[in-house]
Structure formats: C-alpha cells, structure tokens
Amino acid sequence: MPKMKTLNELAHLKESRFGRPEPRHGLKLLYWFANDCLSLNHYGMFSECDPTSRDFGFHPFENRYDSNGVKLLPDVDSSYYVVGNLNSAGADELPDYVREDYTGLMDDSNMDRIIVSLDDDMFDRVYVTEHDSRIHYNPNATYRISKGLLQIISDLELEDFLRKTGYWGPSDYIFQGVLISYDPQPVNTNVASVTPKVNPPKNQDCRIEIDSAFGSECYFNDWTTTGYSSRRRKCCECTIL
Template sequence: MKKPKTLNELKQLEESGFGQPYPRHGLKLLYWFANDCVYFDGYNNMCWQYDPEDGYFDFHLFRNRIERNGEKLLPDVNLQYYEVGNLNKAGADDLPDYVLEDYNQNPDHCESNMERIIVSVDDECIERVYVTEHTDQADFNKEATYCISRGLIKIIRQLTLQELLEQTGYFRQQEESDQDTKYLVNQREDTFWNDRRSGLVAEEDNDSFRNNTVSENCCKCVIL
C-alpha cells in the first residue's frame, strides 16, 4: 500500500491543507498535541505525557480496518494505533478552550470537527504521528492523511499558537471565509429587498429569509 506522505516543514503543512479553512480545528489540535501530549527524552525518543491507553482527552483505539476504497488508511504495524480529536465525545471537553472554541461556535458546521490525530504507540514512546480527516460519517480521506515528522513536531513546539496559525495561512483562510460569507449574505439581502420593493416577496417572509440565509451557511452531519 502507498504510505502517507511525511510532512517535515511548516510550508509542507500549509500546502497539505490540514486544518484549513476556518472553522476546522486540526491545526489547533496539532499544536496542543505537540506541546502538551509529548516530550523528547535524552535519546530523542518522542514520549507520551498521557498514556493513550488510559483514554485521556478521549484517546481511543483506532482499528486500521479496510476502508470502502479497499485499502487501509495506515500501514500495518505490530503496534497499537490510537486516535484523538473527535470534539463530539465527552472526554474531549478536557481539551484546551482554543481547540474547542471554533467547534463550540459552529457545532452544526461539518468542517468544525473533521480532523483527527492518530499515533502508533510502543511502550512509553510514540513511533509515528499521523493527521487525517473524515470524508463522511464513516471513512477517512486517504488523500488527506499525512505523517508528521518528529522534526516538524519540534518546530511546532518552538512556536506560539498565534505563530503556527499565521505561518500556515489559517488566519488568511479565515478572513477569506468571512469575506465570502458576508458577500453571500449581502447579495441575498440586496436581492430580497429588491424583490420586496417590486412586490414579489411578502413582508412576513422577512424573518424566514434571514433564518434560511444563516442555516444555509451551515451544514448538519454527524462525525464519528
């Protein structure tokens, strides 16, 4: 099977599109993981701060099953895989506010809970770190699955969250998303009021229009 591409630099992380655009939480999740979940010992081993087997932050066993495309998401190894990042689970409430904030503000938005981190664990060490995203309610997107190198983890540990989001283009994507939404809402409002003046829309339809405009900018789905 084709192994996931390894990301070694911030530029590669940006180009991968992981955690983008707003309101995705993947980049914030990765920042939390690099700074709070792991440390490097004197032998350059990447060790866990919290044993994934204990289930903190809703770490749980990831079964590397065959997806509907006929392939497994990750390479077969003689180690256990553990997954974290589903903000819809109770244990995720222990994650920092900066990881949860966009999801809490956009709970019905499909892309606010897409990303996951999957690690392979050997005793007290983490062998590999992968990032991925859901394609729908069941499968993961193999084309959007990447291995995060230890070097990149170390780079992220040297940054503030603000610096990571700036250097990976997250804020730029957020601004563009906000501008697109404002343009769409303004365009629809202009059309609505033009129709009102022309007598094509009844006055009592005003509230319905505003509610539909907001709801159409959200999508409702269940991410497991």
C-alpha cells in the same frame, strides 16, 4: 496502499491544507499535541498523556480495510489511537482554543484527527487525517508528521504557528509598527476659520497584516494580570512609523 507523504516543515503542513480554514480545528489540535501531549529528545517521542486511559478523548483506532480493500495506515506491531473527535468522552479536557469553534453540527468544525501508534510510553508514529464522510477517512488527506516538524511546532507560540500555516488566510505582507488612533471632532464646514479639534494620539503595539483577499487587519497585543492575549479586529486609522 499508495505512498503516504511525510510532512517535515511548516511549509509542507501549510501546503497540505490540513486543519484549515476556520472552523476546522486540526491545526490547533496539532499544536496542543506537540506542546502538551509529548516530550521530545534524541531518544524519541515520549507520551505525556495516556491514550490507553482515553484521556482527552483518545480511543483505539481500528485500522480496517475500506470498501476498496485498502487500509488507511500501514500495519505495525504497536497499537493505534485516535484523538480529535470533539464529541468523544474526555474531549472536554482539550484546551478551549481547540474546542472554541465547535458547533456540534455535521460540519467542518469536527472533521480533523490525529492518529498515533503507541509503544509503551513512546509514540512511534504520528499522523494527521480528516473525515471525508461521517465514517470514512480521506486517504488523500492523510499525512505522517515527522519528529522534526513536531519540534518546530513546539518551539512556536500558538498565534505565530497559526499565522505561518495559513489558518488566518493568505497574508502578502506583515508590518510591525505602532498604531496611532484618533477620534476627530466633527468639522463645521460653514465656518472657514474653525479648526477641528483632534484628541491626542494613543499609541498601541500593533501588527498589521495586509491581505490581498480579505483586506487589512490589526492585531492588538495586551498584557493583563493573567498574561498575554491578542485581540483581532478590522483596522481603521493606522499609520506605520
């Protein structure tokens, strides 16, 4: 079995390209797992969900030999369980943000998995992997996730995590500023003395990402009665103050 890489930092996770680009769901699945399915302390990684009961679509993972006589994961005394198949019974319990891009078709929207070894109520090891076909996992895209990286992920907001791991594309510059939008009235070009009327500017909190590949985009932060949300759309008239 070739030596498997362990991902210890967000930069390592980004370089692995696990769970991206859209519509892949692996990064969102990993965020859910780190925040909702385990608790971390200096003793270890304690399970907050029950893979043995097939919660969230967990089911046993049989670490079989492949056609080359190689197993995907090392043999351990504890049991392996896998989650992430959005077709599995119980997967509808996963949050909407994990399932939102699932098409139900044979495409990239259901290729990512998390595999854990469970010893009583503790996770001994955590791996991420992907399908390279309908039934086979890709050993070259299988990585162990360290406890330290899981702690880093659990301390982030989802939007920040996805941005830092490159899920929304390679951003070259990030600006924090105020968006000033306006809606100018049509100008009568036949009358020189006419001055166009401009509606008063409306200020909104806005983060602008200038992306060398995809152009600029604005992220609008909204506070609603149900909490924080973020809307993403193409930028038009933006001024950085």
